[in-house]
Amino acid sequence: xxxxxxxxxxxxxxxxxxxxxxVLRGISLDAAEGQVIxxxxxxGSGKSTMLRCINMLETPDAGEIAIGGEVIALRKGRNxxxxxxxxxxxxxxxxxxxxxxxxxxxxxxxxxxxNVIEAPIHVQxxxxxxxxxEAEALLAKVGIVDKRNHYPAHLSxxxxxxxxxxxxxxxxxxxxxxxxxxxxxxxxxVGEVLRVMRSLAEEGRTMLVVxxxxxFARDVSSRVVFLHKGMxxxxxxxxxxxxxxxxxxxxxxxxxxx
Amino acid sequence: xSTLSLMSLGSDGWGLAMLVAAGVTLSVASCGFLLGSVIxxxxxxxxxxxxxxxxxxxxxxxxxxRGIPDLLIIYLFxxxxxxxxxxxxxxxxxxxxxxVSGFAAGATAxxxxxxxxxxxxxxxxxxxxxxxxIEAAKSVGMHRxxxxxxxxxxxxxxxxxPGLGNVxxxxxxxxALVSVTGLVELLRQSAIGAGSTREPFSFxxxxxxxxxxxxxxxxxxxxxxxxxxxxxxxxx
Numbered sequence: 001x002x003x004x005x006x007x008x009x010x011x012x013x014x015x016x017x018x019x020x021x022x023v024l025r026g027i028s029l030d031a032a033e034g035q036v037i038x039x040x041x042x043x044g045s046g047k048s049t050m051l052r053c054i055n056m057l058e059t060p061d062a063g064e065i066a067i068g069g070e071v072i073a074l075r076k077g078r079n080x081x082x083x084x085x086x087x088x089x090x091x092x093x094x095x096x097x098x099x100x101x102x103x104x105x106x107x108x109x110x111x112x113x114x115n116v117i118e119a120p121i122h123v124q125x126x127x128x129x130x131x132x133x134e135a136e137a138l139l140a141k142v143g144i145v146d147k148r149n150h151y152p153a154h155l156s157x158x159x160x161x162x163x164x165x166x167x168x169x170x171x172x173x174x175x176x177x178x179x180x181x182x183x184x185x186x187x188x189x190v191g192e193v194l195r196v197m198r199s200l201a202e203e204g205r206t207m208l209v210v211x212x213x214x215x216f217a218r219d220v221s222s223r224v225v226f227l228h229k230g231m232x233x234x235x236x237x238x239x240x241x242x243x244x245x246x247x248x249x250x251x252x253x254x255x256x257x258x
Numbered sequence: 259x260s261t262l263s264l265m266s267l268g269s270d271g272w273g274l275a276m277l278v279a280a281g282v283t284l285s286v287a288s289c290g291f292l293l294g295s296v297i298x299x300x301x302x303x304x305x306x307x308x309x310x311x312x313x314x315x316x317x318x319x320x321x322x323x324r325g326i327p328d329l330l331i332i333y334l335f336x337x338x339x340x341x342x343x344x345x346x347x348x349x350x351x352x353x354x355x356x357x358v359s360g361f362a363a364g365a366t367a368x369x370x371x372x373x374x375x376x377x378x379x380x381x382x383x384x385x386x387x388x389x390x391x392i393e394a395a396k397s398v399g400m401h402r403x404x405x406x407x408x409x410x411x412x413x414x415x416x417x418x419x420p421g422l423g424n425v426x427x428x429x430x431x432x433x434a435l436v437s438v439t440g441l442v443e444l445l446r447q448s449a450i451g452a453g454s455t456r457e458p459f460s461f462x463x464x465x466x467x468x469x470x471x472x473x474x475x476x477x478x479x480x481x482x483x484x485x486x487x488x489x490x491x492x493x494x
Contacts, residue, residue, distance in 0.1 A: 057397065088401070091399040091400070098397070101394065105390035105391050107391050107394065107395070108388065108391065109413050109487075109490050110490070111490070119398035122408055123400055151490030152490065167394075167398075
């Protein structure tokens with residue numbers, strides 16, 4: 001695939017070890033504006049770690065990450081490990097890259113509405129009234145506007161995850177990262193979250209989705225990337241990779257996950 | 259004379275003096291408790307994120323303060339503070355004994371003791387936080403101070419309230435020990451009244467009632483604060 005414009009996110013030769021365990025062994029990935037990339041792989045393949053490196057929740061040991069063409073500056077710290085060279089750059093980039101977590105991670109002391117307006121008001125410093133109006137529209141969009149004054153603990157998992165998606169959208173992100181967004185949900189609640197994600201994909205949002213939902217990968221994403229032992233093993237449009245996988249490991253993965 | 263008439267608020271009763279003394283008790287305990295909150299917060303922060311040396315110092319502080327009798331600490335502050343002031347005064351002019359105020363020594367002692375306990379309360383509350391919520395705060399681009407103010411502090415306080423309620427009651431009862439410095443707080447006032455009227459039981463009974471009133475109202479307050487703070491938490 002040729003990229004005509006600056007990629008929304010560009011990952012170059014990303015490496016990361018935890019102790020002696022090498023989790024990422026040189027991953028490169030470019031995502032064009034509007035692409036929805038499903039990242040598949042068995043547990044331990046490094047897919048979540050890669051996603052967490054993109055917004056610096058994990059600091060890569062080596063490699064380069066650029067968001068919308070802006071390279072995240074890294075340096076060697078005093079203890080020999082890499083660290084962000086500029087915290088305010090990391091904060092600025094994070095405010096443009098939204099993350100949806102497996103365990104929702106809504107702030108438990110705030111209501112659903114307060115969760116959604118928190119960062120727009122305090123990080124982006126936008127007017128409160130405007131943030132509230134937008135938050136209510138987003139909550140309506142994900143179908144839980146009637147729960148806006150509830151606390152997260154009083155919502156089902158599916159409702160919490162939809163609230164978390166609304167919180168992510170409220171930042172007007174250039175890029176959305178989903179870290180196994182349906183893995184913590186009861187099976188009957190998975191559908192409502194996937195429907196919201198599908199509608200986001202149809203709006204043309206740029207999304208990186210670490211998932212085990214083969215249906216989503218096959219039907220919604222524009223591209224599928226399969227990781228194995230910290231490397232990209234398969235990469236292509238779902239129509240191609242599912243019907244004619246080049247990697248035997250991916251073929252095996254598909255047969256185990258149908 | 260009956261207890262009630264002894265404690266009348268009129269000019270011949272001791273009621274007003276006892277109420278004022280209860281006010282002094284409340285003030286010295288509150289000042290000590292608030293000082294303890296500041297100390298406890300700082301020490302908890304050092305324990306959680308400081309370097310090895312700072313952490314060892316913080317651990318030593320809590321170990322020592324929790325291992326020495328409170329009365330002894332009050333003596334150390336009162337006489338230590340007075341000795342320090344006297345030697346400073348001696349440098350400035352002809353020597354003599356300069357005492358620190360009982361209130362200052364007492365509030366400081368209570369603060370230092372309370373701080374040791376509160377640091378453990380705050381540390382425990384912080385470790386009860388959900389790490390994922392902190393990651394979520396990072397992921398939206400909150401810088402450290404903002405994250406502390408908006409996400410961490412409210413939640414730490416929420417988990418700390420029950421423990422702080424206990425520490426507050428300890429501080430209140432420690433304040434009775436400050437009577438050894440001559441500060442006329444509730445217990446000291448009762449002793450004075452008991453001595454001059456030869457009605458010790460009436461005075462100590464009245465003091466017990468006043469202490470109980472203070473602790474009852476404050477534990478009601480802490481319960482209210484806790485139920486407000488836990489409004490977003492599902493009861494299991």
